[in-house]
Amino acid sequence: MTKKKTIQTFIKESKKVFGDRFKYYPNVPYPGGKEKITIYCNKHQKDFTVLAVKHTKLQGGGCKGCIVTRIGKEKIADHPIIEEWDRKKK
Numbered sequence: 001m002t003k004k005k006t007i008q009t010f011i012k013e014s015k016k017v018f019g020d021r022f023k024y025y026p027n028v029p030y031p032g033g034k035e036k037i038t039i040y041c042n043k044h045q046k047d048f049t050v051l052a053v054k055h056t057k058l059q060g061g062g063c064k065g066c067i068v069t070r071i072g073k074e075k076i077a078d079h080p081i082i083e084e085w086d087r088k089k090k
């Protein structure tokens with residue numbers, strides 16, 4: 001068995017990028033980062049789900065409130081994370 005990236009590694013990397021902006025659940029499964037994981041946004045005080053791989057890559061990889069704050073309401077429809085959210089709804 002090869003050692004894969006674990007949720008703990010992911011949390012460490014995320015904290016390097018975001019500091020204490022988000023709270024992570026250390027016991028969620030982390031299947032290679034290709035699944036959505038639930039993260040808690042300290043600023044907006046709510047859970048959101050995001051693809052693990054995208055979370056650390058996108059500086060704005062927060063909840064919807066974070067992204068609206070960051071890029072503005074007009075642009076939000078084009079944001080890659082929104083695309084994921086829309087897909088999830090279907």
Ligand SMILES: [Zn+2]
Pocket residue numbers: 041042043044045062063064065066067
């Ligand atoms: Zn937020």
